[in-house]
Amino acid sequence: MPELPEVEVVRRGLLRWVAHRTVADAEVLHPRAVRRHLAGPDDFTHRLRGHRMGTPSRRGKYLWLPLEDTGQAVLAHLGMSGQLLVQPHSAPDEKHLRVRVRFTDGPAGDTELRFVDQRTFGGLSLHDTTPDGLPDVIAHIARDPLDPLFDEDAFHRALRRKRTTVKRALLDQSLISGVGNIYADEALWRARIHYERPTATLTRPRTLVLLGHVRDVMNAALAVGGTSFDSLYVNVNGESGYFDRSLDAYGREGLPCRRCGTPIRRRPWMNRSSYYCPRCQRAPRAVS
């Protein structure tokens, strides 16, 4: 499940293999993959044709490739199971191939870009960019914690203002972007904070410590090329990450906490799961 580190690995792959190449042709094999491009698949492919890709950028889990001389950018979100693969033309189509982009030239002239997505939560679309280069439809996405301009004070003030719980806040992309279910559980475990702690109870030092752990766990994942829990995720060249081997909480139900040995618990939460150590991460009040 791609979160910020995985998306960043993909961005670096695009920088190496796709940036500065000119689109010869694009092909949409499943309309749902471009559903956020409201003008439809034909408009999507038509607008790509003949334009050169610029340098890829990322905010949180979104990444985009500027289309030179158009004022627009190709926006990508991998959703749950999306992959951007650079493949030789000769490679057989993947089972869940949704979009193919061919190029006229470039450093890897015998390759094409493929968007592959089993569960079709992800997709590609074209959008106007704001003066700072951001696609207009993601203006509401907050900066991510690896962004040098991320505002820690503003984040903490927002937490104090909210009447919600800390994990919900970590997953709220308008407060802090790039954090998904896996790294939220990992950062909370490292910070010894229960996922249902009300955000209004966090002191400023506690918020800063939590942010530090969010960054640490993301940087650790980045260092090994992203994580892959269910093998659906691979990076832009098809390599899996290895970070899943060093997860401390997520997916470890019943296994001993690496700090205190208490079995890790899994609790249903927002149609998904939260993993935590019941001893290290004490519940606030009546929550079990």
Added chain:
DNA sequence: CAGAGATCCTGCAAGC
């Protein structure tokens, strides 16, 4: 208006 919950989608695994 903020916050909580439902929903989309597919493949795999578990259980009967």
Added chain:
DNA sequence: TGCTTGCAGGATCTCT
């Protein structure tokens, strides 16, 4: 064996 059910979950929509 073959069916049903549950689970994975980011972003968006709907409801309270």
